[in-house]
Amino acid sequence: MSETSGPQAAHAVHPAPQGFVRRYLFSTDHKVIAKQYLAIALFWAVVGGLSAFLIRWQLAWPGEPVIGSGLLPEAFWDGDSWLAQSLQYGSIPAEFYNKLFTMHGTIMVFFVAMPLLLGALGNFLIPLMVGARDMAFPRLNMLSVWTLAVASVILLISFFVPGGAAASGWTAYPPLSAVPELSEVNWGQNLWLIAVALEFASFLMGGINFLTTTVNLRAPGLSLFRLPIMVWFQCIAAVLFMLSVGPLIAGAVMLLLDRLAGTSFFIPSGGGEPLLWQHLFWFFGHPEVYVIMIPGMAAALEILPVFSRKPLFGYRLIVYATFAAGFLSFIVWAHHMFQSGMDPRLAMPFSITTILISVPFALMVFAMIATLWGGVIRFPTPMLFALGVLGVFIMGGLSGIFNGSAPADIYIHDTYFVVAHFHYTLFAATFFGGFAAIYYWFPKMFGRMLNDTLGKIHFWWTFIAFNATFLPMHLVGLGGMMRRIANPLNYDFLQPLQPLNVWISISAFVLMLGQLVFVVNFFWSLVAGRRAEANPWQANTLEWSTASPPPHHNFDTIPTVYRGPYEYSPPGVAEDWLPQHRPLVGGPAATA
Amino acid sequence: MQREATHAVAPAVPVPAAKLGMWWFLASEIVTFGGIIVAYLVFRLAHPQWLEEAAHLSVPIATFNTLVLLTSSLTMVLAFAAVDRGDERRVATWLALTVALGLVFVLVKAYEWRHEIAAGRVPGESGFWGFYYGMTGLHALHVLGGVVVNACLLIAALRRRLEPIAHRVEMAGLYWHFVDIVWIFLFPLLYLSTH
Amino acid sequence: MEAHAHPNYVAIWVWLLILALFSVMITAVPMPHPLMVTVVFVVAAVKAILVALYYMHLRFEQLLIYSLALAPLICLAVLLLVLLPDIVYHP
Known part of the structure; x- marks a missing residue:
């Protein structure tokens, strides 16, 4: 084997590149790439949040002009600008509402959650946590983030093409998505398919790096069961993604052919089968939920022991449980389709596997609680958000059991109960997990601390407003309100729920407003935050053994690892932490 | 896996990074092609009448193409063996043959497509033809991609710059054989089992 | 490079060709359709396994x-x- 692919080559110290373009745009440095992913995720989070704002506005006050639209002159609304065409004199037409919820889902899942939790966290942490100088394939890494950038541009363009953005839901069920005449969206849907396929390609390339770096570039002494949970979970997520996405890529090509080449894979009038798409979509879609969720859980699992000053409870159990969950995630997908008209004989087996999959996740939750038990708990902002993951995820898991059992699901399918459920799971992972990670690793990423007081305000604001938004949504759903309807007032039986809808919308606006605290904190701390020392949280894992921010080559000398990542308050040591790379002479842990 | 502290740089069983990456890529390709093949399988089982449509396809031409692709796999693996021996001239010869055979395959495929389309059997004609064009098209694109990669390697080999491409020939070979395997299944799926 | 010797690639190629031609010819033999389909796909699987094990060296991985x-x-x-x-x- 040629030496260019050997592990030694990746451990060689390369001088940092000079010049703006090589350093910040076309960089092969995993730390810069992670920040690029972070920037993409935060940009899309704003767009996704704006679409959520419009959705909630419409549901609370259907047909009313959006707040602030009155500031624009009548002449503007008479014009043919994009905004004037989309909003009719400031109010949201049903066609535009369809685009809003379609793009909200697409953006939040594919362009916020994945870039944030896999792109930014995985890229930043894996090389630092395994003690490597960079990813195994740095140029491929650069290609993956730039593929995502191209996908982002295409998705952005799709808003502005004639006919507007896709309007068939983030699941793009045919025949609505396959026949342009049905949704009156032509290029918007084509570009949607291309953008999503490119996003898949981007994360397939990224996943190669996650696995290869972890397999090949670990520091001396870093055996598999000394890896931080974050590294395990990122690799498992990457494998789940890779194994599940293929059929959907094939499906996306087939759907594109249906739209462009006149085939009818999914169009019933031409002999096609719409159910096939649903199967292909959810065969990917359900593992995808875990692809997003487990890195968010991993952030909480990393943070909880640090601020409890206790070892993580059941390290191996957590790893095995996640393998089990990953395996099971491939045989649960049809629980999304109980109401689709699929063969009813499939309902029972898929209900059972769905209930089964709650076992590994319950184990994970118990491990989290047991880690806290009897610890010397501190409550800086990252810990608050990590606890937020725990609390919110328990709620999401519980409502998932209702959705997973066919008899209950037949009643609540496609109602706001489901919407509340997946916001409780994915919001837990993406936002609480993502914010926990940002508050925790910001010092390592940027060399400065985020303001803790603002952070605490941000947490409590987010936590309270989040629950005020999504807890009542369960009730609205049980009351029978369907997803994806543009005007609940059109239905008599939904009239009594309208005050609750108004409450939810106001809470959602408060929730969005609270994120401004984070934005201010982020940018203010970036330039004026307190400078961070190498190990501000007194944590054990390898990323804290190097400077904050780490130099271009990460480690001046590759550390040697002597123990697992969670040895807090070990006996026989003066401090209450014991970094993975610190040799102990004569101590009890020296032989561990 | 070993658990004691060691002093090797890579503590696990070392797998060459490029090979691991390549197999990752191939695994994602297996599920992609597998997805469309599984879809075709269930549709074919659900529509016995596709038998008659499949009977329009030319088995002799497809058999010829099968032999071409199988042979190109041989030339590719011989190029890899020549790399192992450091035999630059042979590497170039075998790579050139592989590229040529790949091009023959694509040209024959194009002829076949032209013939079918001229006879009015276009993608929208029926479910079977949608799958036929979808699957063979996706496969032909992969063959073309392989031809381009192999041609680049051939140019490097002709310039006597074997050292930097040595392990790339192996990786390109893995890809090429994978494309061959896909065809090994497409051949009976589409052409054989027709009566 | 790997420590193993290269297998006899040409012999495997000959087998592949024989199998390919066999699967084409078997379709001309009168026999029940399910049996024919089974034979054809078993042959395809054998060919794929041969390529994967020897040309892609899976046997040695x-x-x-x-x-x-x-x-x-x-x-x-x-x-x-x-x-x-x-x-x-x-x-």
């Missing part, structure tokens, strides 16, 4: 590479099993 090749097939089998009742055998 470690567990990790092996699992990367096998895991997708298991996923596809699951997908196929669930699609069968829905699209083929639905009432």
Whole structure:
């Protein structure tokens, strides 16, 4: 084997590149790439949040002009600008509402959650946590983030093409998505398919790096069961993604052919089968939920022991449980389709596997609680958000059991109960997990601390407003309100729920407003935050053994690892932490 | 896996990074092609009448193409063996043959497509033809991609710059054989089992 | 490079050609359709396994590479099993 692919080559110290373009745009440095992913995720989070704002506005006050639209002159609304065409004199037409919820889902899942939790966290942490100088394939890494950038541009363009953005839901069920005449969206849907396929390609390339770096570039002494949970979970997520996405890529090509080449894979009038798409979509879609969720859980699992000053409870159990969950995630997908008209004989087996999959996740939750038990708990902002993951995820898991059992699901399918459920799971992972990670690793990423007081305000604001938004949504759903309807007032039986809808919308606006605290904190701390020392949280894992921010080559000398990542308050040591790379002479842990 | 502290740089069983990456890529390709093949399988089982449509396809031409692709796999693996021996001239010869055979395959495929389309059997004609064009098209694109990669390697080999491409020939070979395997299944799926 | 010697690639190629021609000729032999289909696909599987084991050197690879090749097939089998009742055998 040629030496260019050997592990030694990746451990060689390369001088940092000079010049703006090589350093910040076309960089092969995993730390810069992670920040690029972070920037993409935060940009899309704003767009996704704006679409959520419009959705909630419409549901609370259907047909009313959006707040602030009155500031624009009548002449503007008479014009043919994009905004004037989309909003009719400031109010949201049903066609535009369809685009809003379609793009909200697409953006939040594919362009916020994945870039944030896999792109930014995985890229930043894996090389630092395994003690490597960079990813195994740095140029491929650069290609993956730039593929995502191209996908982002295409998705952005799709808003502005004639006919507007896709309007068939983030699941793009045919025949609505396959026949342009049905949704009156032509290029918007084509570009949607291309953008999503490119996003898949981007994360397939990224996943190669996650696995290869972890397999090949670990520091001396870093055996598999000394890896931080974050590294395990990122690799498992990457494998789940890779194994599940293929059929959907094939499906996306087939759907594109249906739209462009006149085939009818999914169009019933031409002999096609719409159910096939649903199967292909959810065969990917359900593992995808875990692809997003487990890195968010991993952030909480990393943070909880640090601020409890206790070892993580059941390290191996957590790893095995996640393998089990990953395996099971491939045989649960049809629980999304109980109401689709699929063969009813499939309902029972898929209900059972769905209930089964709650076992590994319950184990994970118990491990989290047991880690806290009897610890010397501190409550800086990252810990608050990590606890937020725990609390919110328990709620999401519980409502998932209702959705997973066919008899209950037949009643609540496609109602706001489901919407509340997946916001409780994915919001837990993406936002609480993502914010926990940002508050925790910001010092390592940027060399400065985020303001803790603002952070605490941000947490409590987010936590309270989040629950005020999504807890009542369960009730609205049980009351029978369907997803994806543009005007609940059109239905008599939904009239009594309208005050609750108004409450939810106001809470959602408060929730969005609270994120401004984070934005201010982020940018203010970036330039004026307190400078961070190498190990501000007194944590054990390898990323804290190097400077904050780490130099271009990460480690001046590759550390040697002597123990697992969670040895807090070990006996026989003066401090209450014991970094993975610190040799102990004569101590009890020296032989561990 | 070993658990004691060691002093090797890579503590696990070392797998060459490029090979691991390549197999990752191939695994994602297996599920992609597998997805469309599984879809075709269930549709074919659900529509016995596709038998008659499949009977329009030319088995002799497809058999010829099968032999071409199988042979190109041989030339590719011989190029890899020549790399192992450091035999630059042979590497170039075998790579050139592989590229040529790949091009023959694509040209024959194009002829076949032209013939079918001229006879009015276009993608929208029926479910079977949608799958036929979808699957063979996706496969032909992969063959073309392989031809381009192999041609680049051939140019490097002709310039006597074997050292930097040595392990790339192996990786390109893995890809090429994978494309061959896909065809090994497409051949009976589409052409054989027709009566 | 790997420590193993190269297998006899030409012999494997000869086998592949024989198998390919065999599967074409078998379709001309009168026999029940299910049997013919079975034979044709078993032959295809044997050809694929030959290529994977010897041309792609899977025979000489470690567990990790092996699992990367096998895991997708298991996923596809699951997908196929669930699609069968829905699209083929639905009432």
